Amino acid sequence: MPLHPEIAKALAAMPAPPPGPLNPEAMRAGEESQVPPIAERLPLRSVEDVTARTAAGDVPVRIYTPDDAPAHGLLVYFHGGAFFLGSLETHDHVARSLAKETGLKVVSVGYRRAPEHAFPAGLDDCYATVRWAAGNGGDLRWDGRTLAIAGDSSGGTFAAAVAGMARDDGFDRITHQVMFYPSLDLDFDVDRYASLRENAVGHGLETAGLKPFNAFYLDSGADPADPRVSPIKRADLTGLPPALIITGELDPLRDEGELYGRRLEDAGVDATVSRYAGAGHGFVQHFAWIPEYHRAYAETRAFLAR
Secondary structure (H helix, E strand, O other): OOOOHHHHHHHHHOOOOOOOOOOHHHHHHHHHHOOOOHHHOOOOOEEEEEEEEEOOEEEEEEEEEOOOOOOEEEEEEEOOOOOOOOOOOOOHHHHHHHHHHHOOEEEEEOOOOOOOOOOOHHHHHHHHHHHHHHHOHHHHOEEEEEEEEEEEOHHHHHHHHHHHHHHHHOOOOOOEEEEEOOOOOOOOOOOOOHHHHHOOOOOOOOHHHHHHHHHHHHOOOOOOOOOOOOHHHOOOOOOOOOEEEEEEOOOOOHHHHHHHHHHHHHOOOOEEEEEEOOOOOOHHHHHOOOHHHHHHHHHHHHHHOO
């Protein structure tokens, strides 16, 4: 189906990007300027900024408690942003909605970003924070059952990579992994996936933009052949936690997410792939106010309740 009319309207109203090379500082400032004031954000029982003291160093995290229950399952969330954009603030609304809709306590990770921090700094922060959450269950009032990880876009890359790193280390506490339109193959050869050609232009994220947007990460030492960078290149997917992969019909990254889901299933992993019609990249972050796309949160809740 064509792009959802509300998404098409929003994209048509967006100004053209400035000419010249990407400027991380300016782009980050532009994102932060769009964050609504706290009074306008979804209310929860509590939202607290703390420092996770981890094996990777001190990591800023934001903890979202949805209600007054004495204990909660945990969901560690990694924001998107092509590894150089995004923050605890720009994705605060996603973390709030995840906490509200799933009933889990969400730990949002303020990981180090490229280009200031070379690979694997951000990934190490994410993995170390998951280990920190499991090791501090008493302070977090964890129920000891659900320990899920989730991420959108490049945060979905981190979720898949963290799941693999945990399996390799024998850390078996992760119960679920959720990936919203993940970037799982950072080799952007357009012949690799039909969606890179079919959805190349006109739906928000464009195929021609993938290389420059990911260049800050790749130039920092992230090798696309490394499964920690391109999780789809992991040879052995057995033993990974159950996965929910949500894709957008009109996203250039659609096919790699769906292929990864099939590869997980072939490896004996309980994997669900759910494609959202009329959606491009980023629809959970930007367009979850549209009822058809807000359903992604309900689908996540049902998956995490398994």
